[in-house]
Amino acid sequence: MPLLKTEKMSKAFGGLKAVSDLNIEINNGELIGLIGPNGAGKTTVFNLLTGVYEPTEGKISFQNKDMKGLKPYQVTQRGIARTFQNIRLFSDLSVIDNVKIAYHQRSSYSTFSAFFRLPSYYKGEEEMQRKAMELLKIFKLDHKAEEVAKNLPYGEQRRLEIARALATDPKLLLLDEPAAGMNPQETQDLMNLIRWIREQFNLTILLIEHDMSLVMGVCERIYVLDYGMIIAQGTPDEIKSNPKVIEAYLGEEVV
Numbered sequence: 001m002p003l004l005k006t007e008k009m010s011k012a013f014g015g016l017k018a019v020s021d022l023n024i025e026i027n028n029g030e031l032i033g034l035i036g037p038n039g040a041g042k043t044t045v046f047n048l049l050t051g052v053y054e055p056t057e058g059k060i061s062f063q064n065k066d067m068k069g070l071k072p073y074q075v076t077q078r079g080i081a082r083t084f085q086n087i088r089l090f091s092d093l094s095v096i097d098n099v100k101i102a103y104h105q106r107s108s109y110s111t112f113s114a115f116f117r118l119p120s121y122y123k124g125e126e127e128m129q130r131k132a133m134e135l136l137k138i139f140k141l142d143h144k145a146e147e148v149a150k151n152l153p154y155g156e157q158r159r160l161e162i163a164r165a166l167a168t169d170p171k172l173l174l175l176d177e178p179a180a181g182m183n184p185q186e187t188q189d190l191m192n193l194i195r196w197i198r199e200q201f202n203l204t205i206l207l208i209e210h211d212m213s214l215v216m217g218v219c220e221r222i223y224v225l226d227y228g229m230i231i232a233q234g235t236p237d238e239i240k241s242n243p244k245v246i247e248a249y250l251g252e253e254v255v
């Protein structure tokens, strides 16, 4: 049984079909790429999977359960987390608070105990602080825990966004252009990090990326979108030599 399945998932904006009859299946533990030229519909797919948009037609199932009508926070609680093409941190908060807020989204202590500052609240807070620091350590951001997020260099903000997504304890992680704005060394480090977190956190990952060296280097399977439709799917080698893909990317570098 696939972890995520879309059946004929479509999204129209007025007369424009941004996503058309999309059938995707992702199995537990896979690392999958979603690529395509500008405007192909990739981000719209992420917005559909995370409850930002409702499909105009079709169905999304996650862990064999229908996702129909779920709000983004409910999708997070079901186990899907994401990062954004344009980084969306709480830029005026500290690095560690950005992660702790994400823990709050799934914390077990009640608002009641938080309001009255009951012992369970303090225990919860301590535990959260400890876990947040552990996550920051993994992302080599622990020494910057108290810095204001917006003051971090760009590459570190991207890493923090991934750390924050992981704090919600997802089963499926959606990464929207994680290497955007990174230099080749940062991209290489990110590739290693993505592989490593998949193992450590038992994750399944779907990533959108324009950097073909990252996609081809890290993904096991790739879906190619063009004009909202899947025009090809397969291993990196199959995708690189697929004539439809080469045509869609005409004028752009595929390999």
Ligand SMILES: Nc1ncnc2c1ncn2[C@@H]1O[C@H](COP(=O)(O)OP(=O)(O)OP(=O)(O)O)[C@@H](O)[C@H]1O
Binding pocket: 013, 016, 018, 036, 037, 038, 039, 040, 041, 042, 043, 044, 045, 085
């Ligand atoms: N909220 C919206 N309202 C109207 N049209 C939209 C909306 N969001 C996206 N679109 C259109 O849907 C199409 C797909 O856009 P989308 O952002 O999903 O593409 P993309 O593959 O992520 O592109 P890029 O690689 O440039 O980020 C585009 O033609 C875009 O203009």
